[in-house]
Amino acid sequence: EPEVTQTPSHQVTQMGQEVILRCVPISNHLYFYWYRQILGQKVEFLVSFYNNEISEKSEIFDDQFSVERPDGSNFTLKIRSTKLEDSAMYFCASMIGPNSPLHFGNGTRLTVT
Amino acid sequence: GENVEQHPSTLSVQEGDSAVIKCTYSDSASNYFPWYKQELGKGPQLIIDIRSNVGEKKDQRIAVTLNKTAKHFSLHITETQPEDSAVYFCAATDLTGGGNKLTFGTGTQLKVEL
Numbered sequence A: 001e002p003e004v005t006q007t008p009s010h011q012v013t014q015m016g017q018e019v020i021l022r023c024v025p026i027s028n029h030l031y032f033y034w035y036r037q038i039l040g041q042k043v044e045f046l047v048s049f050y051n052n053e054i055s056e057k058s059e060i061f062d063d064q065f066s067v068e069r070p071d072g073s074n075f076t077l078k079i080r081s082t083k084l085e086d087s088a089m090y091f092c093a094s095m096i097g098p099n100s101p102l103h104f105g106n107g108t109r110l111t112v113t
Numbered sequence B: 001g002e003n004v005e006q007h008p009s010t011l012s013v014q015e016g017d018s019a020v021i022k023c024t025y026s027d028s029a030s031n032y033f034p035w036y037k038q039e040l041g042k043g044p045q046l047i048i049d050i051r052s053n054v055g056e057k058k059d060q061r062i063a064v065t066l067n068k069t070a071k072h073f074s075l076h077i078t079e080t081q082p083e084d085s086a087v088y089f090c091a092a093t094d095l096t097g098g099g100n101k102l103t104f105g106t107g108t109q110l111k112v113e114l
Helices: none
Strands: A005-007 A010-013 A019-024 A031-037 A043-050 A053-057 A065-068 A075-079 A088-095 A108-112 B004-007 B010-014 B019-025 B032-038 B045-051 B056-059 B062-067 B072-077 B086-092 B108-113
Touching: A005 A088, A010 A019, A019 A031, A019 A088, A019 A108, A043 A065, A043 A075, A075 A088, B004 B086, B010 B019, B019 B086, B019 B108, B032 B062, B045 B056, B045 B062, B072 B086
Parallel strands: A010 A108, B010 B108
Antiparallel strands: A005 A019, A019 A075, A031 A043, A031 A088, A043 A053, A065 A075, A088 A108, B004 B019, B019 B072, B032 B045, B032 B086, B056 B062, B062 B072, B086 B108
């Protein structure tokens, strides 16, 4: 069964550094998402992306965050200057079209020290 | 915005027993309610979903019920097995605009004991 794949599985970075989290959505999917999960808390929506632009974003997704689909297969989340509170699991998700189920990757654990 | 409450936070059952997890939502516009299973170190995996035009849906040992009036929906797992042990999340969203911005519950840690 096709999967959403995310790399790396674990990223450690120092406060103030830039990080890029990478995702390869399922190949025929058109809608892409980033969610995050702080340890022990619920999964939270960050941003949705369709047709090469952001379609919706949460209040968490401030100017430090950006997303990009640099080619036909990758979808990235960049955090420009990481803060301690950015430490979390970041999940990429995709869906084939509107009103269809959302499929998640296994996540990238980001640790900011 | 939408708010989803989930309980219990932990649930321990004996193998073979049934498990029920309950969620409530606040936004009457929500019309899609998926359930995800998250195993340790993995992402949420969709196990079943229900749309607001039906009251119940079943897939083998898993069933979901929806009460739109009360804004409640529940996950029922029958004949539980040790491999059912995981964290289960309910979620809700309004699919009307075509997007799938899910609001998740806080999760239920299910433990199936031998």
